[in-house]
Amino acid sequence: MSQTIESIKTYPAATTEQIKGAMDEAVSIVRQDLPVFTDKFPDSNSKDGFYPPTENVEWTTGFWTGCIWLSYEYTKDPAFREAATKQVDSFLNRIEKRIDVNHHDMGFLYSLSCVAAYKLTGNENAKKAALLAADNLISRFRTVGNFLQAWGTTGDPKEYRLIIDCLLNLPLLYWATEVSGNPDYAAKAEAHIQTAMKCVVRPDNSTYHTHFLDIKTGEPTYGVTHQGNRNGSAWARGQSWGVYGIALSYRYLKNPEYIDLFCRVTDYFLEHLPEDLVPYWDFDFDTGSTEPRDSSASAVAICGILEMCKYLPEEKAATYRAAAERLMRALIEKCANTDFTKSNGILLHGTYARDTPTNTCKNRGVDECNTWGDYFYMEALTRFLNPDWKLYW
Ligand code: GLY
Helix, strand or coil, X not given: CCCCHHHXXXXXXXXXXXXXXXXXXXXXXXXXXXXXCCCCEECCECECCECCEECCCCCCHHHHHHXXXXXXXXXXXXXXXXXXXXXXXXXXXXXXXXXXXXXXXXXXXXXXXXXXXXXXXXXXXXXXXXXXXXXXXXCCEEXXXXXXXXXXXXXXXXXXXXXXXXXXXXXXXXXXXXXXXXXXXXXHHHHXXXXXXXXXXXCCCCEXXXXXXXXXXXXXXXXXXXXXXXXXXXXXXXXXXXXXXXXXXXXXXXXXHHHHHHHHHHHHHHHCCCCCCCCECECCCCCCCCCCECHXXXXXXXXXXXXXXXXXXXXXXXXXXXXHHHHHHHHHHHHECCCCCCCCCCECCEEEECCCCCCXXXXXXXXXXXXXXXXXXXXXXXXXHCCCCCCCC
C-alpha cells in the first residue's frame, strides 16, 4: 500500500482548462477515426498504437460507438450522430442474428451504443436492440445460486461462475425494467449483485476477478483469476469494475449496503496506486515495477467515483472527488494521445491481458490503447465538464 486518500490530495488536481483541452483532443481523434470506423469497428486493442478494423464482434465494440455519442453530445455535430446511428443498425443486426452474443457482456455492448441512441435521439431500432440484448442477458440467469453466468454454455458445470466485470452489464437490466415496465430484468440484476458481492469482495477489500458456485447448492465455492496476476491478487481493472459497478447499482437500487462496499473497494483501489497515480495492471505491482500499466482501470474508477459522489455525504464526496481530480490529471498528462501519426487511439498505456504462470491469458494489448480505456476516459472528462451529464448506463 503506497498511498492514502490524504496523500493523493497532495498531488495537483486537473484544471478545467486541462480537462477541456483533453476533451477537444479526444474528440478530434474520434473525428479523424470516423472514415475507417463507421462501417467497421476498432478491434479491442491497438497493435503498435493503431486499432485494426473489425466487424461488430467481441465484447468491446460498444465502447467505440459510445465515444462517438460522447463526441456528438460535446460538439452537436450531426456527422457524429449519423455515424453512431449507422452503428446502431449493426447492433440490431448483431442481436437479431445472434452474432457473438453467447456471453454476458450485453451491457458493455448495448448500453453505450443503443441505450445511448435511444436516450439521445429516441431511435426505436436502438430501443428494440437493447431490449433484445437485455432478454439475452437474463437468459443467462441461474436460479441455483442467483447469478448471471458469465461465459460458456449456460448450466455447464465448468463455467458455473460469475465475474466482477458483469456489474457493468446490470444497468442494461435496470433500464429495460424502466422502459418495459417488466420488473424481472431489475430483479435479476439485483439478485446478481447480491450474490456477486458475497463472492468477490475479500476481507481486505481487494476483489476476485471470477468466482465459481456449486451447481447443486448454489453456494459460492472458490475464486480464481482470469486476467489478474494470481488468484489471490487484485487485478486493477477488476477492482475498478467493482468501483463503478457498485456505484451504478447504487444509482438504481439505493441499497445502503452498497455505500460501505463502494468505500471499501474504492479505498483499496486508491491506496494501492503507485507514486504517479497510474495503476499497474495488477496491484501486486507498485512504484518502480517494470510491469505495464493499465490506464483504463483508472478511467473506469474515476467514472465510478464521480457517480458515487452524487449520493455520498458532502464531506466524504469532497474527499473522493479530490482523488478523482488527481487521477484525471495523471491520465491527461501521462496517457493521453496527442499525436495521431503515432496512434489512432485516445488513451495510451492500457493492458488488455498479461500472461502469467497462474492466469489463463496470453499477452494481449500490453501497453496499448483499448476501446474501453478510450471510452471511460472520455466519459470521465465529460463528467467533469458537465456534472449533470445523463448517463448512457
Ligand atoms: N471484461 C473483460 C476485461 O475487462 O478485460
